[in-house]
Amino acid sequence: MKTKNYFVLLMMLFVGGLTFSACNDDDDYVRMPTAYVNFVNAYAGADALGIKLDNNSVDRGYSLKYGDIIPYDYGRAYPGSRLFSAGIPNTTKAIVDSTINLRDSVLYTSFVYGYQDTVSSILVEDKDATNFDASKVYIRFFNLSENTPAVKVNLIQNGTSTNVFNDRPVDNQTSATANGGFIAANEGSYTIQVTDMNGTQLALRNEAVKLNAGRYYTVFTRGIHGNSQKPLIVDIFQH
Missing domain, CATH: 2.60.40 (Immunoglobulin-like)
Structure with a gap:
């Protein structure tokens, strides 16, 4: 990369x-x-x-x-x-x-x-994104949580929500391989929200994360939906 x-x-x-x-x-x-x-x-x-x-x-x-x-x-x-x-x-x-x-x-x-x-x-x-654009951010998502339905992932900036991943059940090796590529998004500071397919919020990363142009990021869920000891969490790291 x-x-x-x-x-x-x-x-x-x-x-x-x-x-x-x-x-x-x-x-x-x-x-x-x-x-x-x-x-x-x-x-x-x-x-x-x-x-x-x-x-x-x-x-x-x-x-x-x-x-x-x-x-x-x-x-x-x-x-x-x-x-x-x-x-x-x-x-x-x-x-x-x-x-x-x-x-x-x-x-x-x-x-x-x-x-x-x-x-x-x-x-x-x-892998490097196809047709890489240095002005864009590149992200991907894996659903690695437990007891969780298929989810949507939204990037929220100044009250505006943008859906970036849709209908993502818990991943296995086959789906992770299929979804392992990075997609382009706009640079900016975002909170990250995970909802079910009906739009009900399951998890929210309240702390805004700065996504920098030209960088690659992996977003993933971990934890157990409905469990107070190991709750559903949205994580992100930069490559």
């Missing part, structure tokens, strides 16, 4: 099988095949998760808190078929145990979400 190149150059290295560089005997840089991954914890069934690739911790041994993202600006990973797992700290059983395929030079975001026994994970590519 064009807007992330400088982040990739500055990011901190992962431990274990996640980071590497190589030089020849003359100290000339030799590029190694590399994939880049963000990890997002949207799982409402615990306060934190441990995330691993091939049994190597991607969070340096620290648990990834509910709602958090690591490493914010993409971490490096070996391409190929990788064992991906997530577990609740101080337990021995993984709640996600799967295989993901990573390609060289491709950027990804990985989400773990659900509640208790309804655990899911998705992996999506973070």
Whole structure:
């Protein structure tokens, strides 16, 4: 993704099988095949998760808190078929145990979400928008909440509501792949509202977020509709 190149150059290295560089005997840089991954914890069934690739911790041994993202600006990973797992700290059983395929030079975001026994994970590519316009903002949306109907997503600015995503049930890998592209929107400061298909508000991100031209953003829901302990929340992060 064009807007992330400088982040990739500055990011901190992962431990274990996640980071590497190589030089020849003359100290000339030799590029190694590399994939880049963000990890997002949207799982409402615990306060934190441990995330691993091939049994190597991607969070340096620290648990990834509910709602958090690591490493914010993409971490490096070996391409190929990788064992991906997530577990609740101080337990021995993984709640996600799967295989993901990573390609060289491709950027990804990985989400773990659900509640208790309804655990899911998705992996999506973070691709540049077709016909990129530097004057526009680019956004996408995933519905990762629990016990939630199909939803609409509105951007609200100065009392004016603009519908940007419509009829979006809870995502699975198939729908997330289909909806993984970014769409253009106008730059500005917005509150983000999620409603059901009848227009009844389910969640509102009251704090206005500034969407800057030329940037990419992922909006997603997490939490449990109707649950006061882990309520439905609208989250957003910049790529």
